[in-house]
Amino acid sequence: MNWFVAKIVYQIICGQGVHQPQFDEQLRLISAGNKQEAWQKAASIGQQEQHSFLNQKKELVEWRFINVPELYALDDLKDGMEIYSRVEEPENETSYVALLQMKASQLQVPKVLALNL
Structure with a gap:
């Protein structure tokens, strides 16, 4: 067997889709x-995992499977290998970098603090 990375895309539609x-x-x-x-x-995973539910406002929320637009073979697994890349073009550079730093800091909880939680 071989390993692949597949991108599965869903469209999220809330209510009448006016958003x-x-x-x-x-x-x-x-x-x-x-x-x-x-x-x-x-x-098949994309089709099987489509779903819908009612949100807090009792509006129907649908996750509609769109397709599998990208598929990459992982020929030789290596520590630190790149499996995906995407170029982001945010409206506000400072806010984007701040968000990334905040997310990263949440992953770096010191072990001593984590043990006390």
Whole structure:
């Protein structure tokens, strides 16, 4: 078997859909014999994991599977290898960097503090 990284994309629609378009891009690890089989498995996951629910305002929220637009073979797994890259172009550079720093700091909780939680 071979390993692949598949991007599965869902559109998130709330209520009548009168809101800024929203999409969830998920990277999934797929084990398959070849690229075609990996794509089929990823598409099957996308179909199976579509769902809808009512939010707090009793509006229908739908996660609609769009497709699997990207699929990458992981030929030789190595420590630190890049598996995905995306260029971000935020409206506000300072806010974007601050958000990244805040998220990173939450991952760096000292062990002593973590033991006391």
